[in-house]
Amino acid sequence: MSGHFSFDGAAVPFEDGETLIAAATRAGRHVPHLCWHPALGPSGACRLCTVRVDGRLAAACTTRAAAGQVVECRTPDLDERRRLLVQLLFVEGNHFCPGCEKSGDCRLQDAGYALGVTGPGFEEFYPRRPIDASHPDVWLDLNRCILCKLCLRASHEVDHKGVFAISGHGVATHVVVDSPSGRLGDSRLAADDLAAHICPVGAILPKRRGYAVPIGARPADTQPDGPSTGGDDD
Ligand code: SF4
Ligand code: FES
Numbered sequence: 414m415s416g417h418f419s420f421d422g423a424a425v426p427f428e429d430g431e432t433l434i435a436a437a438t439r440a441g442r443h444v445p446h447l448c449w450h451p452a453l454g455p456s457g458a459c460r461l462c463t464v465r466v467d468g469r470l471a472a473a474c475t476t477r478a479a480a481g482q483v484v485e486c487r488t489p490d491l492d493e494r495r496r497l498l499v500q501l502l503f504v505e506g507n508h509f510c511p512g513c514e515k516s517g518d519c520r521l522q523d524a525g526y527a528l529g530v531t532g533p534g535f536e537e538f539y540p541r542r543p544i545d546a547s548h549p550d551v552w553l554d555l556n557r558c559i560l561c562k563l564c565l566r567a568s569h570e571v572d573h574k575g576v577f578a579i580s581g582h583g584v585a586t587h588v589v590v591d592s593p594s595g596r597l598g599d600s601r602l603a604a605d606d607l608a609a610h611i612c613p614v615g616a617i618l619p620k621r622r623g624y625a626v627p628i629g630a631r632p633a634d635t636q637p638d639g640p641s642t643g644g645d646d647d
Contacts, residue, residue: 416480427478515615517631547598568608
């Protein structure tokens, strides 16, 4: 069934089976998100896309559109929830933006700017996480990982390799690499895999490509809070 739903007061069309975020994005409406990608199945990991559907909170990336729904997205209270989520992600990892190659093209940094985050808001956790530089073409720095699972889904659904997985519980939850040694260099990851390019932050970065696009000319510098979908494949 197709039809229209109301999105922040505007009529948005949808196709049969489409999620709220897919339909809204197709209509040029931006739903803040970190873990959604149009080429992958949803995971509902980040909750940044939480909207109100007929008065109830729901993730726009996992909720199917239906005719007549009233969807509220950019309300002050929902944006305040998003601000808290972004602040928690910033303090949970080590995000030293000025020294990160992803700066200016980072979904977390972009969300922070767009939502008006001006400081950490919470005490920084400052975890010590390993950096894996064993792959000839790709860095893995889990200090910046926000556990969005995009790399897992890309490697599984598109690359058909299953290079990445999640291990641990609670604050110890982390990404692991499926290889005999657990190191990226011994895995089946190839430089042109989607999983090598989809990370929305600077946790998975290509080697030998530092500052190819100068700071000031990167996507978030020119179009903050834009329709970008995560990773450097946008
Ligand atoms: Fe997401 Fe990047 Fe962490 Fe993978 S490494 S879960 S893509 S933040
Ligand atoms: Fe919907 Fe992350 S939970 S985009």
